[in-house]
Amino acid sequence: MNPPAIATRGLTKRFPGGQVAVDGVDLAVPGGSVYGFLGPNGSGKTTTIRMLLGLITPTGGTSTLFGDPTRAALTRVGALVEGPAFYPWLSGAANLLRLDAANPAADPASARRRTAEALDRVGLTAAAGKRYKAYSLGMRQRLAIASTLLSRRDLLVLDEPTNGLDPQGTREVRALIKDVAADGTTVFVSSHLLAEVEQMCTHIGVMRTGRLVAQSPMADLGAGAAARVEVETSDVTEAARVLTGLGLRDVRQASGRVGAEIGRTAPEHVSDLLFKAGVPIRGFQVIKPSLEDVFVGLTGEGFDVDS
Numbered sequence: 001m002n003p004p005a006i007a008t009r010g011l012t013k014r015f016p017g018g019q020v021a022v023d024g025v026d027l028a029v030p031g032g033s034v035y036g037f038l039g040p041n042g043s044g045k046t047t048t049i050r051m052l053l054g055l056i057t058p059t060g061g062t063s064t065l066f067g068d069p070t071r072a073a074l075t076r077v078g079a080l081v082e083g084p085a086f087y088p089w090l091s092g093a094a095n096l097l098r099l100d101a102a103n104p105a106a107d108p109a110s111a112r113r114r115t116a117e118a119l120d121r122v123g124l125t126a127a128a129g130k131r132y133k134a135y136s137l138g139m140r141q142r143l144a145i146a147s148t149l150l151s152r153r154d155l156l157v158l159d160e161p162t163n164g165l166d167p168q169g170t171r172e173v174r175a176l177i178k179d180v181a182a183d184g185t186t187v188f189v190s191s192h193l194l195a196e197v198e199q200m201c202t203h204i205g206v207m208r209t210g211r212l213v214a215q216s217p218m219a220d221l222g223a224g225a226a227a228r229v230e231v232e233t234s235d236v237t238e239a240a241r242v243l244t245g246l247g248l249r250d251v252r253q254a255s256g257r258v259g260a261e262i263g264r265t266a267p268e269h270v271s272d273l274l275f276k277a278g279v280p281i282r283g284f285q286v287i288k289p290s291l292e293d294v295f296v297g298l299t300g301e302g303f304d305v306d307s
């Protein structure tokens with residue numbers, strides 16, 4: 001099996017002065033995934049990313065990129081932590097050419113081809129000759145991402161790439177991330193927006209005050225969360241007896257309603273037994289907790305659900 005794109009063990013950063021910004025984080029980012037690194041502001045995402053990229057030194061723990069603990073693997077990684085500085089009066093293409101020229105490993109003979117390909121990949125070919133200052137926010141961010149794609153990368157690390165973008169720019173960047181991932185590049189993207197991560201990621205890790213409180217494939221997340229059956233009835237006592245008799249957990253009664261965790265029991269089996277027991281059913285529904293409910297439970301705080 002291929003080693004994970006990113007793996008950390010006990011990764012820790014204690015800043016001088018004693019503040020622990022990242023506390024024993026064990027990340028496992030599978031190759032080929034789009035991994036959403038979710039957490040409220042100040043939860044330690046940027047500090048973690050800076051350690052992964054060798055920009056700051058951990059005070060504890062280890063990390064590997066593609067199984068390699070050395071910095072050599074960083075040549076396979078494109079990153080956008082603080083956006084690159086672009087010259088406002090130069091075109092997008094000219095800005096990329098300047099950045100490309102600053103890379104000693106890049107062959108100057110093929111600079112134009114590389115720049116054109118990167119611009120094409122982010123959908124800026126038509127605007128390549130336009131001055132940077134005339135770019136929309138979304139175009140600026142796409143150009144920033146293009147700068148990370150000037151050479152072939154196996155992993156792209158993006159720190160809050162949609163921060164400060166309007167809804168259109170946000171959509172552009174999200175679509176771009178999906179395209180990059182479809183080409184086989186692993187993407188590790190931080191965000192404080194649950195909806196964003198939910199829409200574009202295959203895996204998720206959740207940070208809270210420096211700790212990784214959850215990590216899982218997106219598809220598994222709902223599975224552990226307890227869906228509930230809710231019955232509206234005038235005979236609460238009998239309905240509760242039926243639900244309890246079925247072995248359902250956390251049976252709760254309120255006026256005119258009874259609810260319980262449904263677990264693996266089929267809803268039609270529950271309604272059938274209620275009917276057979278003569279319970280008058282006014283309403284019957286199965287309620288799954290939203291992803292946001294799951295995370296509020298995990299992190300103890302809400303997320304911005306706006307995009």
Ligand SMILES: Nc1ncnc2c1ncn2[C@@H]1O[C@H](COP(=O)(O)OP(=O)(O)OP(=O)(O)O)[C@@H](O)[C@H]1O
Pocket residue numbers: 015016019020021039040041042043044045046047048160192
């Ligand atoms: N150089 C530093 N010195 C001291 N404390 C720091 C330093 N950098 C970050 N911190 C603190 O570490 C904690 C985590 O910050 P970090 O920037 O990693 O969080 P974040 O999740 O990326 O949040 P944001 O999205 O706001 O950047 C914060 O409390 C922050 O104030």
